[in-house]
Amino acid sequence: MATTTRVRKAAKTSRYTELQKMLENRRRELMNEVQGKIRDVRAEGGKDRDVLDQGESSEVDIQEDIEFALIQMKSETLNKINEALRRLDEGSYGNCFECGDEIAEPRLRALPFAVRCKDCEEARETAEQRERVMSQRRGSSALFFDMSN
C-alpha cells in the first residue's frame, strides 16, 4: 500500500517536472523571439528613414505593423504560458476541463493550452460538426423555400 502511494507520488512529480520544463522552454524561446523582434524593429525603424520616399516608407510602416502584431501575439502567448505555470503550481494545469482526467503529456506538448483531454475534445468536435451540418441543412432548406416562393 505504502509502495503504491510512493510510486504514484513519484509519477505525479515527474509529470509536474516534465510539464514545467516544457512550459519554461517555450517561455524562453518566445522571450528570445520577442526580444529579437523588438531589436529588429528598432534597428530598422532608426535607419534611413529620411531618405525613403513616400511609397517606401509606407512599406516599412506595414512591415513594422506586422512585426508589432507578431510581437503582440507572442506576448499574449507568453502571458498564457505564465498563467499555465501558475496553474501547474496550483495543481490545476493539465487536467481536463470536462472530465477532470489528466490530459496526456504528448497532447500538452503539442497543445500547451489544451483544456480538454483528447476524448472530450473529439466529442466536442463531433457535436460541433453535427451542429454545423444541421444548421447548413436548415440554411439550404430555407434557401430552397425562398426560391420556390
Ligand SMILES: [Zn+2]
Ligand atoms: Zn476529458
